[in-house]
Amino acid sequence: MLIHIIYDAPKELGAKFDPLAGVIRFVGPKPDGWSHGEERLLKDLPEEQAPVYLALASAIQDKGGDWVATQVWARMMGQDKVSLQVEARQDGTGAIRTFTSEDDPSLLVDDPAAVAFFKHFTTTSNI
Known part of the structure; x- marks a missing residue:
């Protein structure tokens, strides 16, 4: 199962990041054997x-520099960790970069609340 967050691009240059502007998608196998998202x-x-979620979004955005997250993918790693992959855009140049737990260990989250958040949304009954 995968959680994919897509943030809306700011409408104005230099606008403050809004962690609630966008969609969260839940992708993975369903009882019918197909994988599809909601x-x-x-x-x-x-x-x-x-x-x-807001605490996670804040941690993602506080990576330093002038990088702003555009998308985030979250997957379970074992039973007690969530791995985040963050695509971010640099404000000044528009360059895109992907941050992973391999180059930033803080993106391998073991906070029980974050793990519970992921598990809450990856059970079919809660989507």
Whole structure:
């Protein structure tokens, strides 16, 4: 199972990042044997899940420099870690870079709340 977050591009140059502007997609096998995604707007996350997501989004955006996340992919690594892959755009040049847990160990998240967030949305009944 995979969680894919796609952030809306800011409408104005230099606009502040809005962690609730975009969609979150849940992709993975379904009982019928097919893999297909479902999505919802980030602003429509369940009330109990929103604070956990906002903490993760803040950690993702605080990578330093003038990089702003455009997309994030999250996958479980074992039973107690979530691996994040972050695509980011540099404000000044527009360059795109992908950050992974291989080059930034902080993207391998073992916080129990983050793991619970991932598991909450990767069970069919909660999507």
